[in-house]
Amino acid sequence: MHPSAPPTMLILIYSAHQTLVKNIFFANLLILYRQMEVLDVGVACLRLFVQSNWTGPSLPVTLPIPCLECLAGKEEEVTTCLTLDGESCCSVMRHPLLLLLARALLSNCAEQLSLIPSSKWWWQRCLFVHQQVLDEFSPTIHTALKNLLKEALEKEPVVQDPRSWILFHLEAAQICLYYSEVVHSKKHVESALDLANMKLTLVGALGKRTRFQEKQLAQLMVKVSVSRNDDFIPSVDTKHLPKDLSLDDEVRLNQIKFANEDDGKFPALLPLEQAVVLATLIQTQKSQPKDGLANEELLPYISCILSRPQSWSLQMSALFLRCRLDSSGSRTVERAMMQAQTLVDSIDAAMPSPPDRFSHLFVSHLPPRWEVEAELADLFIHLGAINSALDIYLRLEKWEEVISCYTLLKLRHKAAEVIRQELEKKETVKMWCLLGDATDDVSCYEKAWELSKHKSGRAQRHWAQYHFARKEYAESIPHFTKSLSINSLQVTLWLRLGFACLDTENWELCATAYRRYCVLDSENFEAWNNLAKAYVKLGQKPRAWRALQEAVKCNFENWRVWDNILAVGMDCGEFSEVRGLNCYCYGNNSYHHLLDLKEKHVDTEVLQILVQAVTRDILDSQGVPAGRLRPKLLTLFGRLTSQVTNNSKVWWLYSQLTASQDEKTHSILQLTVQYLQKAQRSAVQDAHWVQDTANCKNVMDISISLVDACLELCKNCSSSNEALKVLSSAKLSLKGVISRLKQEQTDPSSGRVDEDLSPNLTVLEGKLEQVLLEINLLQSPT
Structure with a gap:
């Protein structure tokens, strides 16, 4: 049976209920027609469940199915059976029995129906549907889905025709994107594009966005090219598809x-090709940070899908995504609200028929119906209609949002009253946790934990977040760890546990938490940066270096990340990487890029390590001498000193680097003197330099180096006049330094210079005598 074939579900369930009751687990599954019966019933149950909770129209509250009559009124027990890894299902989920029945049948089919390859495909779909109705990620389902995808990829395609293989890759991409596994999803999206012979390219084109815009400006558009054997596109009756509302601004x-x-015009696309465009859109959205510029890259893809409506589910999904993008704009938020209302109405509309709605649903990224309604409520919040939003949240039993609404209305006590009323009907772990949130009563979380018999990750999660919100980080850590031990796919909790450990300096657990978070979400540069810090504290600097390389991939323009990568790279001996990082900087170096991001950035410690590594030809982490980097480092200092002209340390390091070159040509010696002169001038530009002992020693050290460089330069001067000019300049600077030191650092009572400075001062005076001697020799007649 083809995975997208629409069986007549109620008829199948009616006709097969006796077979289901008698033979569901005991039938001879080697008989093909019995295999087909069991699989068809399982698929029918799944499709009915999806119709009830995703596509509409609504099913009767009680389904007239004889084989289910014995389970009437036992929805609570059924919902409990669907709880996984301590995570319960959405409380407004409809007809949970259909999902439970689909799970029982399709799991059995996946294990034993070897003659029907698509049985595992339907089991994969069933698992993903189950995941989407749970409150949080389920590690059990996540592992099962990964195994199913891996098994399918290792073997030949589940179904041989290319269309089904495209469907498989699109569904696999949707699953990976749901878990934020963008690297894996990208491979599936690219495979789908290749199989569909499609190419999507974002390009710029001149155009106008506003009514009164006079000048044509560059606008983004997506260029779509597709190659197929048959250009025939079946006509679609669009009158029952969700209406695309125009922007009336x-x-x-x-x-x-x-x-x-x-x-801005697009070719006619088949529904499956539109699904490929949608997958590319979601992949782009998940792979980049959320900001206004990123949203502009998504709109062209949405325009492509909406330009020629082909499928109810794809049209719904594209409009839903546009609602979310429009919600952030003051000129589009009203359209978003009205559009969301039309989507809610479309779900409950009588037309189109359920099979038409079901087409391409599993590649549409369409959320459950309660999320569509919640989006409408969120938009009411944006527009200030709090009471309208509250009505929807109460109906959807979204109690966290109910608490927020009552807080905005300054009626927080009402939230506690509503939750207590629910608790009087039935005590649940979730309601006790929410009562704790509404009343700030820790005992409610403890009650929830006991009620779950120490099995609820939610109870520990709420407990941990109570302490975390109050910056009681040490108290939150045990509860975070307990919750994560029950359900390890709680992405936000790993991030918060990492921060709590960072604050309390629990570096081992901090590294574990951020490492686990980065596996689940590799696009957060702050997490990578904090992971690197934990590794540094643990003395694992090579691992810190690798973490920082990931951080800079996520945020190429953050100067603090580059500053960290410089410092850690030096400690790891990654001289060429700190200089080059070619895969990220396109031939420039990290310090150059840091100057692009933060003008006049100076890190003298890093610069000193680089200069020492080059001048001493130290081996880097790969065993390669660092001396080869001298030309690039000289270029860096040239750029840095053009921006930072008064840093004595930078000029001194520049002089040392210049002087370390093998060839002692006249120009190199002259540059060395110039850089030392600038170093000395920068060091004495503060009138109070002579009052600080450390500054005095620094000035004397530079002056000594300057005299030595001047004397060496004189030996290479072409004329005595040039040499006299060099030495005269050195004499003046030396006399000025010596005079200031004696004036400010001499003890009036003893007449002696500070003993810490006396040795260097003696050297300076000796250098002055040497300069005077050389001057006399040059001035005396030959």
């Missing part, structure tokens, strides 16, 4: 008006 145009009429 006095300033902004509904669509970009391109200067070239051919720009």
Whole structure:
């Protein structure tokens, strides 16, 4: 049976219920027609469940199915059976029995129906549907889905025709994206594009976005090219598809008006090809940070899907995504609210038929119906209609949002009253946790934990977040760890546990938490950065270096990350990487890029290590001498000193690097003197330099180096006049330094210079005598 074939579900369940009751687990599953019966019933149950909770129209509250009559009124027990890894199902989920029945049948089929390859495909779909109705990620389902995808990829395609293989990759991408596994999902999206012979390219084109815009500006558009054997596109009756509302704004145009009429137009696409575009859109969205510029990259893909409606589920999903993007714009938020209302109405509309809605549903990224309604409530919040949002949240039993609404209305006590009323009906772990949130009563979390018999990750999660919100990080850590031991796929909890450990300096657990978080979400540069810090504290600097390399991939423009990568790279002996990082900097070096991000950035410690490594030709972490980096380091200092002109340390290091070159040509010696002169001038520019002992020693050290460089330069001067000019300059600077030191650092009572400075001062005076002697020799007649 093909995975997307639409069986007549109620008829199948009616006709097969006797077989189901008698033979569900005991039938001779080697008989093909019995295999088909069991699989068809399982698929029918799953499709009915999806219709009830995703696509609509609504099913009767009580289904007229004889084989289910014995389970009437036992929804609570059924929902309990669907709880996994301590995570319960959404409380407003409809007809949970259908999902339980689908799980029982399709899991059995996946294990034993070797003659029907698509049985595992349907089991994969069933598991993913189950995951989407749970409150949090389930490690059990996640592992099972990973194994199913791996098994399918290791073997030949589940179904041989290319269309089904495209479907498989799109569904696999959707599963990976749901768990934020963007690296894996990218491979599936690319495979789907290749199999569909499609190419999508974001390009710029001149156009106008507003009604009164006079100048054509560059606008983003997506260029779609597709190659297929048959260009026939079946016509689709669009009157029952969700309506695409136009933007009615006095300033902004509904669509970009391109200067070239051919720009912004898209070829006619089959529904499956539209699904490929949608997958590319979600992949792009999940792979980049959330900001206004990123949203602009997504809109062209949405426009492509909406330009020629083909599928109810794809149209719903594209409009839903646009609602979320529009919600952040003051000129589009009203359209988003009205559009969300039309989507809610479309689910309950009588038309189109359920099979038409079901088409391509498993590649549409469409959320359950309660999330669509919740999006409408969120938009009411954006528009200030708190009471309207509250009504929806109460109906959906989204108690966290109910608490937020009552807080906004300054009626927080009402939230506690509503939750207590629910608890009087039935005590649940979730309601006790929410009562704790509403009343700030820790005993409620303890009650929830006991009620779950120490099996609820939610109880420990709420307990931990209570302490975390109050910056009681040490108290939150045990509860975070307990919750994560029950369910390790709680992404946010790993992040918060890492921060709590960072604050309390629990470095081992901090590294574990951030490492686990980065496996689940590899796009957070702060997490990578904090992981690197934990590794540094643990003395594992090579691992810190690798973590920082990941951080800079996530945020290339953050100067603090580059600053950290410089420091850690030096400690690890990654001189060439700190200089080069070619895969990230495209031939420039990290310090150059740091200057691009933060003008006049100076890290003299890093610069000193680099200069020492180059001048001493130290081996880096790969055993390669660092001396080869001298030309690039000289270029770096040239750029740095053009921006930072008054840093004595930088000029001194520049002089040392210049002087370390093998060839002692006249120009190199002259540059060395110039850099030392600038170092000395920068060191004495503060009138109070002579009052600080450390500054005095620094000035004397630079002055000594300056005299030595001047004397060496004189030996290479082409004329005595040039040499006299060099020495005269050195004499003046030396006399000025010696005079200031004696004036400020001499004890009036003893007449002696500070004993810490006396040795260097003696050397300086000796250097001055040497300079005077050389001057006399040059001035005396030959």
